[in-house]
Amino acid sequence: MHARLLSSSSSRIQKWWCCARPILVGLVALYPLVSCVEPLTRDDWSSTTTREQQYGSETDAAATSSTARLTPTDDAWVYMDAPEKNTGSDMMLVLRSAPARLRYSFLKFDASSFSASSVSSATLRIFGDLAYSTCHVAGVIDDSWSESAINWSNMPTFGSDVDATECAVGWNELDVTTFVNQELVGRDRVVSFVLRASAGKYTEFHSKDNTTNSPELVLVP
Numbered sequence: 001m002h003a004r005l006l007s008s009s010s011s012r013i014q015k016w017w018c019c020a021r022p023i024l025v026g027l028v029a030l031y032p033l034v035s036c037v038e039p040l041t042r043d044d045w046s047s048t049t050t051r052e053q054q055y056g057s058e059t060d061a062a063a064t065s066s067t068a069r070l071t072p073t074d075d076a077w078v079y080m081d082a083p084e085k086n087t088g089s090d091m092m093l094v095l096r097s098a099p100a101r102l103r104y105s106f107l108k109f110d111a112s113s114f115s116a117s118s119v120s121s122a123t124l125r126i127f128g129d130l131a132y133s134t135c136h137v138a139g140v141i142d143d144s145w146s147e148s149a150i151n152w153s154n155m156p157t158f159g160s161d162v163d164a165t166e167c168a169v170g171w172n173e174l175d176v177t178t179f180v181n182q183e184l185v186g187r188d189r190v191v192s193f194v195l196r197a198s199a200g201k202y203t204e205f206h207s208k209d210n211t212t213n214s215p216e217l218v219l220v221p
C-alpha cells in the first residue's frame, strides 16, 4: 500500500516536471533580455514630450553660434571739402550728397567672435538723428583703414551698393547679408562698409563714440 502511494506521487511529480520544465527553461533563457528593459515610469513619457527631452539635444555644437550683435571697432566720416580731416572720435556719422561737399561714413566690424561659417541674414542698423535722404551701403574689402587715420584723401575704395533705404530719424536697417557671407566664407572675418546719401540734406547717425544707440551689425546664423 505504502509503496503504491509512493509510486503514484512520483508519477505525478514526473508529469508536473515534464510540463513545467520547458516553461522554466524558457524563463531562464529570457531573463537576460527582460532584465535589460528598464520600466517606464509616469514621468518617462507623455504625448507632449519633445524630441530633445527624449533624446537630448543633437545641436549642442550649433547652439554655440547664436545671433550676434556687434558694435563697430572703428567708425568715422570723411568729407570732400576737408580732405585731410579725421573725425574718428566724433559722436556722429555724417552723409551728404551735395556736389563738391560729399560726406561718406565708414564702419568696421570684427566678426571673429561669430562662430557660424555663414549667416542667414546680416543687418546693419544705424540710428538717425537727422535724416532726410536715401541712404546707400556698399561693402569695403580693404579693412586696413582705422578710425583715427581715415580721411577723404586716404579712404579705401569700395564696391557697388548692396542695399539702400529711405533713412528716417530713429533706427534704420540695411540688408548686408550677401556681402557679409562673402567676407565670412571667402575672406577674413572683418567687415567694413561705407554709407553714402544719394539725395537730400545732411543725414547724421550716432557713431560708436556716442553714449546711446551705437551702430550695430546683427548676424543671424
Ligand SMILES: [Ca+2]
Pocket: 074, 075, 076, 087, 088, 089, 090, 147, 207, 208, 209
Ligand atoms: Ca568713431
